[in-house]
Amino acid sequence: MALYTLKRLLSALPTLFVIIAVAFFMMRLAPGGPFTNERNVSPAIEANLNAKYNLDQPLGMQFISYLGNVVQGDFGPSFVNRDFSVSELILQGLPVSLTIGIAALMLAVSIGSFLGVMAALRQNKSTDYAVMAVAMAGITIPNFVTAPVMTLIFAIWNDWLPTSGWVGWGGIDEQGLGAFGRSLVLPVITLALPQIAIISRLTRGSMIEVLRSNFIRTARAKGLSTSRIVRRHALRAAAMPLISYLGPASAALLTGSLVIEKIFTLPGIGQYFVSGALNRDYTLVMGVVIVYASLIVFLNILADLALAALDPKVRLT
Amino acid sequence: MNTISPHADQHPNVRAMQSAGDAIKGRSLWEDARRRLFANKAALASMIVLFLVLLAAIFWPLISPHAYNDVNYSAYSVAPSAEYWMGTDVNGRDILVRTMMGARVSLAVGLIATMVSLVIGVVWGATAGFFGGTIDNVMMRIVDVLYSLPFVFFVIILMVIFGTSLWIMFIAIGAIEWLTMARIVRGQTLSLKEKEFVEAARAIGVKPLTIVRRHIVPNLIGPVIIYVTLTIPYAILAESFLSFLGLGVQEPLTSWGVLIADGANGLPAAPWALLFPAGVMALTLFCFNFIGDGLRDALDPKDR
Numbered sequence: 001m002a003l004y005t006l007k008r009l010l011s012a013l014p015t016l017f018v019i020i021a022v023a024f025f026m027m028r029l030a031p032g033g034p035f036t037n038e039r040n041v042s043p044a045i046e047a048n049l050n051a052k053y054n055l056d057q058p059l060g061m062q063f064i065s066y067l068g069n070v071v072q073g074d075f076g077p078s079f080v081n082r083d084f085s086v087s088e089l090i091l092q093g094l095p096v097s098l099t100i101g102i103a104a105l106m107l108a109v110s111i112g113s114f115l116g117v118m119a120a121l122r123q124n125k126s127t128d129y130a131v132m133a134v135a136m137a138g139i140t141i142p143n144f145v146t147a148p149v150m151t152l153i154f155a156i157w158n159d160w161l162p163t164s165g166w167v168g169w170g171g172i173d174e175q176g177l178g179a180f181g182r183s184l185v186l187p188v189i190t191l192a193l194p195q196i197a198i199i200s201r202l203t204r205g206s207m208i209e210v211l212r213s214n215f216i217r218t219a220r221a222k223g224l225s226t227s228r229i230v231r232r233h234a235l236r237a238a239a240m241p242l243i244s245y246l247g248p249a250s251a252a253l254l255t256g257s258l259v260i261e262k263i264f265t266l267p268g269i270g271q272y273f274v275s276g277a278l279n280r281d282y283t284l285v286m287g288v289v290i291v292y293a294s295l296i297v298f299l300n301i302l303a304d305l306a307l308a309a310l311d312p313k314v315r316l317t
Numbered sequence: 318m319n320t321i322s323p324h325a326d327q328h329p330n331v332r333a334m335q336s337a338g339d340a341i342k343g344r345s346l347w348e349d350a351r352r353r354l355f356a357n358k359a360a361l362a363s364m365i366v367l368f369l370v371l372l373a374a375i376f377w378p379l380i381s382p383h384a385y386n387d388v389n390y391s392a393y394s395v396a397p398s399a400e401y402w403m404g405t406d407v408n409g410r411d412i413l414v415r416t417m418m419g420a421r422v423s424l425a426v427g428l429i430a431t432m433v434s435l436v437i438g439v440v441w442g443a444t445a446g447f448f449g450g451t452i453d454n455v456m457m458r459i460v461d462v463l464y465s466l467p468f469v470f471f472v473i474i475l476m477v478i479f480g481t482s483l484w485i486m487f488i489a490i491g492a493i494e495w496l497t498m499a500r501i502v503r504g505q506t507l508s509l510k511e512k513e514f515v516e517a518a519r520a521i522g523v524k525p526l527t528i529v530r531r532h533i534v535p536n537l538i539g540p541v542i543i544y545v546t547l548t549i550p551y552a553i554l555a556e557s558f559l560s561f562l563g564l565g566v567q568e569p570l571t572s573w574g575v576l577i578a579d580g581a582n583g584l585p586a587a588p589w590a591l592l593f594p595a596g597v598m599a600l601t602l603f604c605f606n607f608i609g610d611g612l613r614d615a616l617d618p619k620d621r
Contacts (some may be wrong), residue, residue, distance in 0.1 A: 015462060026474050140602045142554050144561045144574070145595045148581035152588050255469050258562060263581060273470075274562050277477045285477060289470045 005305055012297045019293040020070060024063055027282045075287030080279045086287035089272050094291075096166060097268035100260065101253050103188045108195035108249065113242060115196070116203025117230060120238075123208055131200060138197025144259045147190040151263070154186065161185050164264045187264045191256050195249050202245055207238040240311045247300035254292050346616075350539075353615035360611025363604035370601055374420035383411035385418040386569040394587040404589035406579060415571055416594045422572040423598070426486060427553035431545055433491025434552075438498025439541065445499070446506025447529070457503065460496050469493070472555070476564045486565060490555045494548050501544055502537060509533050539616035546609035550602045557598065573598040 050056045057065075069076060075086035119131035155163040167180040210216060211234055219229045254270075261270040269288050276284035354360055378385060383401070389409035397404040403412035445456040472489040479485045509515060509532070518528050553573070559565030560574025568575070573594055580591025 018462065022471065023474065026471070026478060029478055136603075136606065140550070140606055141599050142558065144558065144577055144581075145599060148577065148584065148591050149595060151581075152584060152591065156585055156588075255558075259558065262562065273473075274564075277473050278563055280477055285474060289474065292470060 001309070004308060008301045008304060012301060015297055016290075016294060019297075020067065020290055021063070023286045023289050024066060025059075027286055028059060028062075070290060075290070076283045078276075078281055078284045080276070080281040080284070086283050089284060090269055090287055090291055093267060093269035093272050095169065096266050097254075097257055097261070097270060099169070100184065100187050100191060100266065100268070101250070101257060103184060104192040104195070104253055104256075105246075105250060107188060108192040108199055108253075109242070109246075111192075112196040112199025113203045113239070115200035116205075117207055117235070117238075119200065119204040120207035120211060121226070121230070128204075131204070135197040135200045138193050139201075142259075143190045143194060143256050144263070146193055147186070147260060147263045150186055150190055164266075166264075166266045187260050187266060190263075191253060191260045194256065195252060199242060199245065199249070202241055203238060206241045207234060210234045210238045213237075236310075240307065240313075243303055243307050243310065245303075246306075247296070247303040250299045251296045254296065346539075350612075350615040354611050357611040357614060359607045360615075363607040363611070366600065367604040367608070370420060370597065370604075371424065374417050374424060377417040378414055378421070381411070381414040381417075383414050385414045385571065386410065394583070394590075397589055403593040404587060406587055406590040407583040412576075412590055412593050415576055416573075416597050419571045419573045419576045419594060420597065420601070422483075422566055422570060423553050423556055423574070424601075426483070426490065426556040426572070427549045429487045430490035430494065430552040430556070431548045433487055434494035434498055434548060435541070435545055437491065437495035439502050439537075441495065442499035442502025442504075443506050443533075443537070446503040447510065447533075449507070449510075453503070453507075457500075460499055464496055469555070469558070472559065473562075473564055476559060481559075481564060481567055483566070486556060486559065490552050493555065494552060498541070498544055498548070501540055505537050505540055506533060509536050543609060543613045543616060546605055546612055550605040553598070553602065553605075 047056070066076070073087055075090070078084050078086050078089060081089065115131045115135075119128040122128050151163050155161045162179075162183055165183055167175050167183045169180075172180045216229060216234055219233050224232075257268060258270040258274055260266070261268045262274055265271075269291065272284060273288040273292075275281075276288065383389075387410060389405065391409065392401070392405050393409040394407050395401050395405040395409070401411050401413065403416065405411055406415070441456060441460075445453040472493060475485060475489045515528060515532050518532055523531070556565055556572060557574030557577065560572045561578045563578070566572040566575050576594035577591060577598070580587070580594060583590050
């Protein structure tokens with residue numbers, strides 16, 4: 001197991017290297033440097049700026065020094081937000097993004113698997129059809145539609161929840177736990193909806209398969225109650241596809257958070273990424289891509305390891 | 318002496334058999350699939366709705382009394398009425414004609430990006446599957462690595478670098494979606510290659526290229542069509558996602574993503590500017606999904 005863990009971690013290095021290299025060279029493909037658009041920059045000043053940001057060195061050298069900095073957690077200065085380094089901006093945004101991301105993941109897993117189990121237990125009955133219809137809707141309708149529509153219903157037509165804004169962990173003392181919770185409800189639910197849909201479908205499918213298997217029949221024949229069969233036997237086996245889906249799920253949540261942070265004006269890294277992309281803040285965009293990519297790669301490994309630990313059918317190679 | 322006629326096809330019995338054969342003929346895979354598809358009510362209704370959306374997208378902007386970029390400051394945020402069936406946005410632009418213009422752009426992006434992914438995916442997957450061995454290993458390993466990349470972010474970088482042109486968007490979205498297509502086509506090719514009917518064809522001396530053309534490709538078409546129908550909504554979603562963030566289609570041109578972003582921004586004043594475009598988009602996506610599911614049921618002979 002330890003060897004397998006090490007192997008998986010090492011295999012992530014080439015992937016991360018490819019990601020950083022692709023991001024770096026794509027950014028350098030951009031027509032014009034980051035300072036060419038600025039007015040009234042004399043050639044001497046531009047040369048100085050380029051020297052300051054190492055842009056006057058050969059591309060290969062730039063890449064190596066960038067790589068070295070990234071390994072130390074230094075993504076360079078932000079080209080647009082002059083007073084901040086990219087690492088500072090990312091560290092500011094990360095707690096926000098992680099809070100809504102983790103909350104949405106927990107919500108999606110708990111509600112999604114609950115709905116999936118319910119549908120599987122009542123296969124081809126009205127509960128099943130209802131859950132699957134909702135799941136179809138959740139998969140089809142993207143969160144940049146559900147988020148504004150739910151804002152309209154719950155925050156504008158009914159004044160139940162705030163339309164936007166971030167209270168944050170620091171704001172709990174000032175504005176109370178209630179305000180903190182209420183500010184989270186809409187972003188977390190809209191971020192989780194598509195994942196709830198996918199996870200419920202996935203759980204339903206694997207649950208139906210497991211419920212047909214021999215060991216469940218044995219448990220039934222033993223006279224165990226349905227709830228005990230589900231809790232003690234079926235869930236454990238049916239959870240395997242769910243665990244291997246957690247990696248892609250977190251990737252999808254990160255992507256979704258770009259939209260959610262924009263709609264609810266949450267100061268997370270998704271927000272920085274989008275504004276950085278719109279302002280051509282190359283270093284910021286690259287920094288965020290690298291952080292996102294590392295997160296996704298790391299979470300995929302975590303999901304793989306969990307699967308290897310829990311599923312006896314997985315062989316470690 | 319009972320000799321076998323050299324013109325067996327002219328023997329009355331044979332002719333009778335042939336005409337009987339004609340009568341029960343016409344159950345080719347495709348005809349069968351079409352019958353099953355049309356028997357599927359959700360898929361049939363979806364095809365009709367989608368056709369209507371397509372007609373409206375093509376013709377409504379031509380016959381509408383309002384132009385999609387007509388700014389009318391005396392009629393901003395007008396609720397749906399006889400004059401403006403879907404109301405106007407905060408700039409006084411007619412939502413109906415804008416939604417239909419958006420449909421043109423979104424559907425075009427969906428179709429063209431899917432075609433891009435189809436071409437790359439089929440060529441890549443069929444090559445890997447047909448040659449097998451090392452070539453297959455290397456090619457599919459590349460697909461695996463690309464799969465683990467957060468591709469949306471690279472699309473965004475592309476849009477940042479090359480500007481937000483429609484062509485970049487076609488290519489960029491097509492470049493994300495081809496991976497799954499390549500995997501499906503490769504898997505199909507690999508298993509088809511080993512099928513008995515291919516072996517039989519090989520045994521009677523059919524040339525490899527003819528085998529590919531007559532036996533492999535027709536059997537690939539089914540899964541590919543299913544996946545194409547399911548890719549189109551994803552491409553539309555990707556376009557809308559980028560446009561929503563302001564990284565896709567730019568004003569004055571519009572798309573569903575742009576309209577939804579505008580609608581969300583103008584929210585307390587003009588909810589219809591959000592709800593109608595969002596509704597039409599959701600309806601279209603539903604239709605594609607139902608048709609895809611219907612095609613899967615119709616074309617999968619194992620599921621009969």
